[in-house]
Amino acid sequence: MAATGKKVMVTVRKAPHGSIYVQESIEVMFIFATYDMQLSVVFLDDGVLALHPGQDTKGLGIKGFMASLGALVDWEVTRVYVDRQSLKDRNIPEDAIITIGRDEETDAPIRPQVLDSAEIAKMMATQHSIVSF
Amino acid sequence: MAATGKKVMVTVRKAPHGSIYVQESIEVMFIFATYDMQLSVVFLDDGVLALHPGQDTKGLGIKGFMASLGALVDWEVTRVYVDRQSLKDRNIPEDAIITIGRDEETDAPIRPQVLDSAEIAKMMATQHSIVSF
Amino acid sequence: MLHTVNKSPFQNSSLENCLRVAQPGDVILLLEDGVYAASAGTAKSSLVEQAVKRHTVYAIDADLKARGLANLIREVRVASYGDFVDLVEQHPVHAWL
């Protein structure tokens, strides 16, 4: 769907699994993607830990949300960004973060786009609204 | 009541008013003081902010718990300690912290006793149980 | 851009996170436990002392009073909830929860 509506950003700043915020932020992304808005998603600070490779929550007895994150692009959540410094501070290589879908034509894996904080700040300033977790 | 029971400590490490933990920790102190245990209370880290002078929650539309803290000694909560470094980091002079009661004989104001972290650690290690907030 | 920060700077790095992203001229509003950052002479005062060089920094009056904070970093402006509303009217807002 061609997004023509207002610019709305979802920011994810909390670590996964210790609390439910990441999971419930993904539920927001999925629903918002079906509405007429220009949705963007930014992972920063501890939120980038949601993109850590190899997460397996079985041992906690909880389902986790890795499958949902891996399907963001399928659900038309396509403007997905991650803060470079936050990854670096947590020793997560930029090319190791989880994929959020595959390119329809080339089948190449798609990862969140890594941005500097100044670029994130510039995007924030142009939003109609920001929902933060 | 002469406390002869087990040593139980309540630690308060959260800031007041932004969350309810300090208030609900005080409710624990009041009840525990009526049971047969050797109760001690330690304010440290952001918990020392509960002892900040001049708190007035009227503008938030909430009652606050300053009256309860001021009556700790009346309720037989007498072993009350506060961490020196935590006060210093928050620029709260040791002689400015709130009073928790008055001496029965001299009517002198009683304040929580200021301890170094090593003394607190030593006390912790001797407890049967520690309830932390 | 208006940034709201509601966490104690002694326990949580939200204010530092916010200041790393906020651009010169952006406005910072401290509320709830976030107002402890406005206090002068603490181990974390330097955060706001630096921030006021690039940002206008406000702190909610009712939150300051609730916490007994009167000795504030000089450049911090005290704001009512009404002032908060005015700031929201003037800027897009991001809450650093």
Place this chain on the structure above:
Amino acid sequence: MLHTVNKSPFQNSSLENCLRVAQPGDVILLLEDGVYAASAGTAKSSLVEQAVKRHTVYAIDADLKARGLANLIREVRVASYGDFVDLVEQHPVHAWL
């Protein structure tokens, strides 16, 4: 003495608070988001790298796996919930919430 820490060291100062008070020989158990502190090569790894010189440091296995953490600071011991129970049996415990 057993100290449990359940907060991310990047966002919250609980681990630092704990290490300031813990005495040599005390045991530290990382759980929930606290296990991020066991990760090697991060901006906060030095906390646990220093801690292991004075303390035995454990991290809950299920919490590490949930977060995909495999590259750990070498001296950190991986613990099951059963090991957690054994540690509680051996020591009085304080939770740094």
Place this chain on the structure above:
Amino acid sequence: MKLSVLVLEGPYNHEASDSAYNFIQAALAKGHTIRGIFFYDDGVYNATRLMDPPQDDRHISKRWSELGATGIDMIVCVAAAKRRGITNEVLAPNIRISGLGQLASMIDEADRLVTFGD
């Protein structure tokens, strides 16, 4: 200005719910319009009519109900509410349960969204 407000934490435990209420009262006093108030995450606990605080304390769900009675759209997220046990059985008056799509509409139809949480 037309405002929408998102509340992410439960009553009493965090100040978020009080800050949101005080902010909304100030906005109304200045003549602004509240398009809607949306409760998500633990925020859904704001909506139980069963809360019964000490007499000298504020009654948070009653306050929200009173705002709802003035015609402000008050919505609890159905998914967040279901997992936390907030059902129509315990819902305070003038608050309704609906989906996240309603939050999208509240955002679309307001000039600003303000989020209160932990």
Place this chain on the structure above:
Amino acid sequence: MKLSVLVLEGPYNHEASDSAYNFIQAALAKGHTIRGIFFYDDGVYNATRLMDPPQDDRHISKRWSELGATGIDMIVCVAAAKRRGITNEVLAPNIRISGLGQLASMIDEADRLVTFGD
């Protein structure tokens, strides 16, 4: 060893409730005794029978009820529960509402208290 456990946060929102459950299961598997489990602060939300999580998710109050059915004393603090709307009307089976004095007894009659919170 005889253990008591204190849970200070609500279900799903924080891991505290899961950690407590996993810890208790491990303790039982090792042959230890659970003297009691006490729910305080937002922990009282663990006790509502109305929660209805997605089918592929754990049902946290049912898990606690099942533990209660084995004879473990499961108590919700009355004061914390009242202000948050957890009443007998919504209480899950094998959990009861009582005062903080019960926490004092749980501590007194156990070898250790372990606290899970946020």
